[in-house]
Amino acid sequence: MTPLLTVHDLTMRFGGVTALQAVAFTVQQASITALIGPNGAGKTTVFNCVTGFYKATTGTICLHDPQTGTGDIDLLEMLGESFRLSDFWRPRTLSRRLFFKLFGGPHRVNRAGVARTFQNIRLFDELTVMENLLVAQQAQVHGGLLAGLLQTAHFRRKEQEAVVRATEWLRFFDLLGEANRLAGTLPYGYQRRLEMARALCTRPRLLCLDEPAAGLNPNETQALSQLILALRDRFGLTVLLIEHDMGLVMDISDHLVVLDHGEVIAQGKPAAIQQDARVLAAYLGTGEP
Amino acid sequence: MMGTDWRAAFRVGGVALLLFTPLTGLVLAGYQLEWHWQRPLWLAGGFGLGYGLLRLVWRRWLSGAHAFGQRAAAGSTTDPARHRPLWIGLALGVALLLPFFLDKYGINVATLALIYILLGLGLNIVVGLAGLLDLGFVAFYAVGAYTYAFGYHYFGLSFWLALPLGGLLAACFGMMLGFPVLRLHGDYLAIVTLGFGEIIRLILNNWVSLTGGPNGVSVVFPTFFGLEFNRRAKQGGVPLHEFLGIDYSANQRAVFLYLLLLAVVLVMVYVVVRLKRMPIGRAWEALRENEIACRSLGINHVTVKLSAFGLGALVGGMGGVFFAASQGFVNPTSFTFFESAHILAIVVLGGMGSTTGVVVAALLLTVVPEMLRDFADYRVLFVGVAMVLMMIWRPRGLRQRRRPVFQVEPSPQPAFVNPVKKRLRGPGGGHPPQWGFGGKAPNNPPNNRSDP
Ligand SMILES: Nc1ncnc2c1ncn2[C@@H]1O[C@H](COP(=O)(O)OP(=O)(O)OP(=O)(O)O)[C@@H](O)[C@H]1O
Ligand SMILES: [Mg+2]
Numbered sequence: 029m030t031p032l033l034t035v036h037d038l039t040m041r042f043g044g045v046t047a048l049q050a051v052a053f054t055v056q057q058a059s060i061t062a063l064i065g066p067n068g069a070g071k072t073t074v075f076n077c078v079t080g081f082y083k084a085t086t087g088t089i090c091l092h093d094p095q096t097g098t099g100d101i102d103l104l105e106m107l108g109e110s111f112r113l114s115d116f117w118r119p120r121t122l123s124r125r126l127f128f129k130l131f132g133g134p135h136r137v138n139r140a141g142v143a144r145t146f147q148n149i150r151l152f153d154e155l156t157v158m159e160n161l162l163v164a165q166q167a168q169v170h171g172g173l174l175a176g177l178l179q180t181a182h183f184r185r186k187e188q189e190a191v192v193r194a195t196e197w198l199r200f201f202d203l204l205g206e207a208n209r210l211a212g213t214l215p216y217g218y219q220r221r222l223e224m225a226r227a228l229c230t231r232p233r234l235l236c237l238d239e240p241a242a243g244l245n246p247n248e249t250q251a252l253s254q255l256i257l258a259l260r261d262r263f264g265l266t267v268l269l270i271e272h273d274m275g276l277v278m279d280i281s282d283h284l285v286v287l288d289h290g291e292v293i294a295q296g297k298p299a300a301i302q303q304d305a306r307v308l309a310a311y312l313g314t315g316e317p
Numbered sequence: 318m319m320g321t322d323w324r325a326a327f328r329v330g331g332v333a334l335l336l337f338t339p340l341t342g343l344v345l346a347g348y349q350l351e352w353h354w355q356r357p358l359w360l361a362g363g364f365g366l367g368y369g370l371l372r373l374v375w376r377r378w379l380s381g382a383h384a385f386g387q388r389a390a391a392g393s394t395t396d397p398a399r400h401r402p403l404w405i406g407l408a409l410g411v412a413l414l415l416p417f418f419l420d421k422y423g424i425n426v427a428t429l430a431l432i433y434i435l436l437g438l439g440l441n442i443v444v445g446l447a448g449l450l451d452l453g454f455v456a457f458y459a460v461g462a463y464t465y466a467f468g469y470h471y472f473g474l475s476f477w478l479a480l481p482l483g484g485l486l487a488a489c490f491g492m493m494l495g496f497p498v499l500r501l502h503g504d505y506l507a508i509v510t511l512g513f514g515e516i517i518r519l520i521l522n523n524w525v526s527l528t529g530g531p532n533g534v535s536v537v538f539p540t541f542f543g544l545e546f547n548r549r550a551k552q553g554g555v556p557l558h559e560f561l562g563i564d565y566s567a568n569q570r571a572v573f574l575y576l577l578l579l580a581v582v583l584v585m586v587y588v589v590v591r592l593k594r595m596p597i598g599r600a601w602e603a604l605r606e607n608e609i610a611c612r613s614l615g616i617n618h619v620t621v622k623l624s625a626f627g628l629g630a631l632v633g634g635m636g637g638v639f640f641a642a643s644q645g646f647v648n649p650t651s652f653t654f655f656e657s658a659h660i661l662a663i664v665v666l667g668g669m670g671s672t673t674g675v676v677v678a679a680l681l682l683t684v685v686p687e688m689l690r691d692f693a694d695y696r697v698l699f700v701g702v703a704m705v706l707m708m709i710w711r712p713r714g715l716r717q718r719r720r721p722v723f724q725v726e727p728s729p730q731p732a733f734v735n736p737v738k739k740r741l742r743g744p745g746g747g748h749p750p751q752w753g754f755g756g757k758a759p760n761n762p763p764n765n766r767s768d769p
Contacts, residue, residue: 135617143614159720163599207725208722
């Protein structure tokens with residue numbers, strides 16, 4: 029087992045509110061890890077920290093690169109950390125910091141290989157399904173302004189590749205028939221799948237799904253669990269998942285992390301978590317608070 | 318169908334009668350009230366009839382885009398693009414031949430219309446595509462116009478150099494405006510851009526030693542490869558009519574400018590149409606739809622926003638250079654907030670993001686008021702009424718933006734590039750996941766907390 033993501037000592041404060049307190053967990057390569065906990069436990073906040081939408085107050089978030097072995101990617105650094113006095117006699121650190129201050133942000137985290145979906149779906153409603161997927165491949169298509177205006181062969185080939193990749197993901201999520209519909213007009217269940225397809229089009233190594241089964245009926249939830257398993261088994265993707273549907277979570281996840289009031293109260297295999305006294309207390313409200 | 322139309326027309330007539338009876342039926346003459354019963358009847362009849370006819374016309378020819386979303390869904394079945402080449406060719410032919418049949422005044426109006434098309438195209442990038450409400454677009458127009466004016470005045474810059482330079486300088490100003498407003502949306506953004514437009518105008522107005530203040534700066538007319546359009550050469554060259562050996566006519570320069578502007582407009586239309594199908598154009602629209610989702614997909618919202626501001630301003634600046642050239646003179650009164658509102662009206666009326674719509678709306682909003690010169694006082698009223706009517710009948714503008722249709726189904730062999738790892742098998746193999754009642758609405762609505 030090799031870890032893909034290591035979160036260590038993650039603390040997030042909003043003014044006086046401590047949303048996360050020293051959260052630590054690892055996500056193994058090609059596994060499904062579920063993040064569970066009662067409402068307001070801080071699950072979405074963990075996601076926002078990992079994907080770069082929030083700047084963690086303290087802690088480290090590291091994406092490992094087992095394939096190339098080039099070492100770890102510090103996801104926090106990409107958001108543009110504030111300068112420290114010691115930087116001024118280390119020009120390399122200083123220039124890196126300056127670079128990320130200017131050009132850093134969540135998009136860098138995505139390009140490093142972390143994609144996500146949102147708890148409340150965020151599609152580009154007035155764009156077609158296909159365009160939604162093409163936007164996601166933006167960072168890879170490139171091509172420059174002039175190449176696009178002149179429609180060079182290179183540009184057209186890149187576009188075609190993007191369409192092919194999008195088509196394959198549409199087929200995977202059974203959305204091929206909807207390719208030219210406006211995303212906003214899709215039924216709810218389709219929108220959830222489209223958002224996953226769009227995240228996958230950015231070619232991530234870690235896929236973060238925030239309550240993908242929310243609002244789905246039992247059949248759809250069943251199909252969703254098959255899809256998530258297929259992502260792991262067929263593509264070797266690593267999935268980090270927030271979910272309230274315990275049936276789904278216990279079925280498919282390899283590892284569980286339980287959050288309550290911003291702290292990790294338990295982690296381990298699903299079977300072990302089901303027996304854990306603190307988890308039961310957090311969910312059922314029994315025992316000492 | 319018809320019946321409901323006429324019933325509605327009758328109702329409108331009735332309301333008009335109620336309104337106009339006290340307004341126009343009773344006339345104060347001296348100290349006496351006079352009773353003109355025919356007037357309200359005529360007015361009400363006119364309104365009712367007009368409304369009925371408009372409804373019919375709308376139902377017959379215009380209602381295609383009413384059901385929003387269905388056109389994109391229908392895709393190729395009823396493709397409105399079928400007659401497109403014909404229309405474009407016709408419009409082009411008319412545009413090319415037009416100046417040869419108009420008098421000088423007519424050509425000037427046509428030139429102005431083209432300038433507004435250019436401005437509309439520029440603002441359409443910022444507002445229609447990127448969704449950044451800009452109420453100070455006139456600032457870039459002014460920057461373009463004054464670039465030419467100052468360039469000529471202080472450095473002897475020619476029109477041909479001023480055209481790209483004015484555009485580039487305006488683009489720089491656009492990005493300068495873009496930086497501080499990166500985090501702003503909607504109303505706040507609108508207010509800041511409004512302020513920006515006013516600042517530029519006030520500087521032009523009050524920095525008298527540099528700009529000449531309200532007296533403005535005069536501008537020289539462009540030359541054609543060094544050939545002038547005057548009866549006698551003033552800039553030390555040869556007049557065009559002498560060079561060609563034809564008679565001098567005051568129209569020549571206006572026709573020349575018109576054709577030049579037409580060429581630039583055509584290039585810009587092409588550029589904008591292409592941009593919309595390019596990654597950058599899609600990024601603008603994605604940013605308009607959902608900025609957070611954009612950032613989660615690896616798109617740097619800073620560069621995307623700045624490029625929208627910059628490119629929009631570039632087009633606006635070029636419009637400004639043409640404006641200065643056609644007027645022969647610029648002063649700050651041409652760059653008031655009303656001008657910004659006018660350009661915004663063009664974009665909104667035309668249909669956000671639609672290029673054809675912008676062209677049509679620019680023509681409408683420039684040519685119609687000129688034709689109704691006698692009613693010049695009601696010009697703003699005309700724009701207002703047009704906007705209100707449009708909001709009622711076509712809330713998405715004259716033309717709705719058509720989405721590009723992609724051919725997806727025929728994929729002969731699984732030419733799949735595995736999106737994750739090249740070695741593994743693609744999703745073409747294996748069992749496709751079965752989805753239950755995919756189309757059904759969710760039983761329990763999702764958590765609607767806004768995060769992050
Ligand atoms: N931007 C923010 N500003 C202030 N407080 C925040 C912010 N984001 C989250 N919080 C707080 O952090 C806590 C955890 O919220 P979070 O959204 O992470 O919960 P969650 O576990 O995702 O809950 P749910 O299951 O309802 O989605 C909440 O108390 C919330 O009020
Ligand atoms: Mg949440």
